[in-house]
Amino acid sequence: MKLDVEGLSLSGMTVVVVEDDETLRTLLVDILVELGAGCDAFGNAEDALIHLMGAKGECSLMVVDHGVPGSIKGMEFISMAHEKWPGLPAILTSGYQLDASQVTPPVTYLFKPWSLDELTVAIEQALPKQGQHSSQSSGASLPGRF
Numbered sequence: 001m002k003l004d005v006e007g008l009s010l011s012g013m014t015v016v017v018v019e020d021d022e023t024l025r026t027l028l029v030d031i032l033v034e035l036g037a038g039c040d041a042f043g044n045a046e047d048a049l050i051h052l053m054g055a056k057g058e059c060s061l062m063v064v065d066h067g068v069p070g071s072i073k074g075m076e077f078i079s080m081a082h083e084k085w086p087g088l089p090a091i092l093t094s095g096y097q098l099d100a101s102q103v104t105p106p107v108t109y110l111f112k113p114w115s116l117d118e119l120t121v122a123i124e125q126a127l128p129k130q131g132q133h134s135s136q137s138s139g140a141s142l143p144g145r146f
Contacts, residue, residue: 011036013060
């Protein structure tokens with residue numbers, strides 16, 4: 001795959017992907033790797049949380065499906081990660097329209113099915129701007145604004 005995404009580089013970043021659909025998980029990883037990121041991908045939030053705890057939160061971005069199997073759902077996983085590492089950039093995906101109150105800051109919401117353009121916009125919105133710290137995020141960033 002050869003992407004032409006002007007100005008977006010994830011070089012040196014590590015992204016944790018939590019997606020139960022194997023095809024979509026593989027596609028996400030391929031796109032993120034093409035953008036320069038290293039990826040750790042999981043089919044459920046429990047395995048991703050164990051990994052993240054072992055990695056001591058060394059992660060630049062999380063891309064998490066809300067409706068993953070298991071006892072921990074996507075937004076709950078992100079909230080648990082934020083308890084330990086506040087401000088860790090996160091993108092929550094779902095094929096179901098979520099109520100804005102379900103998406104707590106600082107999270108970018110990406111509705112499925114998404115296009116490559118929508119994914120890159122979500123990544124740009126989720127990552128802190130140069131010179132800012134991610135812990136300064138003040139609210140959920142929701143494309144299309146809820």
